[in-house]
Amino acid sequence: MASGRVFKLNTGSTIPAIGFGTWQSQPDDAYNSVLTAIKIGYRHIDTAVYYNNEKEIGRAIKDSGIPRKEFFITTKLWNTFHRPDLVSKAFEESLAKLQLDYLDLYEMHWPCAFIYDGDNLLPRHENGKIILDHTVDFTETYAEMEKLIEGGKVRAIGVSNFSVRNLKKLLKTAKIIPAVNQCELHPYFPQNKLLDFCTAHNIHMTGYSPLGSSDSPLMKNNIVIDIAKKYNVTPAQILISWGIQRGTSVIPKSITPSRIQENFKDIALEQVDFDKLSSLRTTNPQRLIIPNNWDCDEFIYGEDNEDDN
Numbered sequence: 548m549a550s551g552r553v554f555k556l557n558t559g560s561t562i563p564a565i566g567f568g569t570w571q572s573q574p575d576d577a578y579n580s581v582l583t584a585i586k587i588g589y590r591h592i593d594t595a596v597y598y599n600n601e602k603e604i605g606r607a608i609k610d611s612g613i614p615r616k617e618f619f620i621t622t623k624l625w626n627t628f629h630r631p632d633l634v635s636k637a638f639e640e641s642l643a644k645l646q647l648d649y650l651d652l653y654e655m656h657w658p659c660a661f662i663y664d665g666d667n668l669l670p671r672h673e674n675g676k677i678i679l680d681h682t683v684d685f686t687e688t689y690a691e692m693e694k695l696i697e698g699g700k701v702r703a704i705g706v707s708n709f710s711v712r713n714l715k716k717l718l719k720t721a722k723i724i725p726a727v728n729q730c731e732l733h734p735y736f737p738q739n740k741l742l743d744f745c746t747a748h749n750i751h752m753t754g755y756s757p758l759g760s761s762d763s764p765l766m767k768n769n770i771v772i773d774i775a776k777k778y779n780v781t782p783a784q785i786l787i788s789w790g791i792q793r794g795t796s797v798i799p800k801s802i803t804p805s806r807i808q809e810n811f812k813d814i815a816l817e818q819v820d821f822d823k824l825s826s827l828r829t830t831n832p833q834r835l836i837i838p839n840n841w842d843c844d845e846f847i848y849g850e851d852n853e854d855d856n
Contacts, residue, residue, distance in 0.1 A: 552813075554796055556726045557749045558703045560651070562619055564791050565811055566591030568755055568800035574603045580802040581607035587811050593729075593755075593798045595623035595656055596641060597668055605645035620645065621652040621729075623707060624692065627668055629660035629683050634691035642700065653695060654705045654729055658685040658713050685713070686720045693723050705729065711744045718748065729753040732795055733786060734827040735765055742793065757790045757797040758783050770827060774820045781809050788813040789824045 553561035567584040569577050569592070577600035581592055585607065594604050601622060608618060622645065628637035638653060660680040664670040670678040692704045705727035709717070714728065728745050732738055732754030745752050759765035766782050775782045783799065783806065790797040791813050799810040816824075 552791070554751055554794070556703060556751050557724055558726050560702060562652070562727070562751065562753070562796050563589070563591040564796050565589065565787065565813065566593050566619070566621070566753070566796060566798040567807075568798035569594045569600055569604060570598055570755065570800055572598065572600055572800065572802060574600050576802045578603040578607045580804075580807060582611060583804050584807050584811075585611040585613060587808050589807075589811060590617055591619040591621070591796070591798070593621045593753075594645075596625040596628075596637065597623070597656060601641055601644035605647065609646050615647070619651040620647060621654065621727075622650060623654045623656035624688070625668055626657050626659050626661040627663050627670065629680060629685065629688045630663055631683065631687055631691045633663060634688060635695065638695055638701070648700070650701045652703045652705055652727060653692065653701045654707045654727065655685065655688060655692065655709075657708050658706070660685065660688070686717055689717060689721060693721070696723060703727070705750075711741055714744060714748070714750070724748065725750050727751045727753055729755055729798075731756050731760075732790060732793075732797075733757050733759050733763075733765060734771075734789060734824045735759060735831050737793075737825065737828055742795070746794065752795045754790045754795045754797045757799055758786050764831075765827075768827065768831070770823055774816075774823065777820070778814055778816075780812070780814060783810055784812055784814065785816070785824070788816050789821060792816055792821055 552564035554564060555561050567581065567589040569581065572580060581604050592604060594601050622641045624634060624637055628634060660683050662670050662678045662680045672678055695701045696704060703726035704723060705725040707729040709728050728750050730738060730752065733756060742752055765771060765786060771782045771785055775785045787797050787799060787810060801807050801810060
């Protein structure tokens, strides 16, 4: 179903329901898997400076021979570039690596600011803790991102890993409402309150790790497996379908051609099965990917959803 399905953004443009994630994909794997994904039909490709694979992804897009206008390309501003004087520089570097004239979506990867230390993306104290930059607030960073829209090299801007608390703060000063908030979303971590808030403010949500991330216990959950058997599909396809049926786009990641193919298909779940998946959080521990040693107040993520996550 999903090969042609899209969601409409507050910019008026559309985003594919299923995109291709590249987090944790090594450069060579990123090139090969993205090229495979494009041949299968994926048109939304998601990457980030921190993934260290923008260059290879750009090469895959170019080598695919598919016209640029058919793609929806997303990359992200990393935490060391939160300084207002570095936002434009980081953006242009990403464009160059991707070999693109414009981006469809540019997101602030996290609300945390780290100190700038050249190519070191994880500056740390001797005790291993991340060195934060308290001289800049993410609202200032976002204001610089808004200027990129004026330059015409990006069609939409958004955020990633923003909680309700941080979105409320951002919306007080933002001139442009974020088009997207990309977060971890799956039945073990549905973030219901966050999704409701974003929906109410016309902010689309994209779910990363929709299968529950690496070695996911979700994929082994008996309820997920039984529902997959009922529809004669894979557990991954069930989880992808659940995410899309909630109104969120999803960006599953794989470097295995057969799984890349399987993940590019969703089905219409009966309400009873959708509800079973939605209730998994009540009987299973949440699974949230939290970076170690950040100690960042702005990072707090999921605190809005303790009651119903």
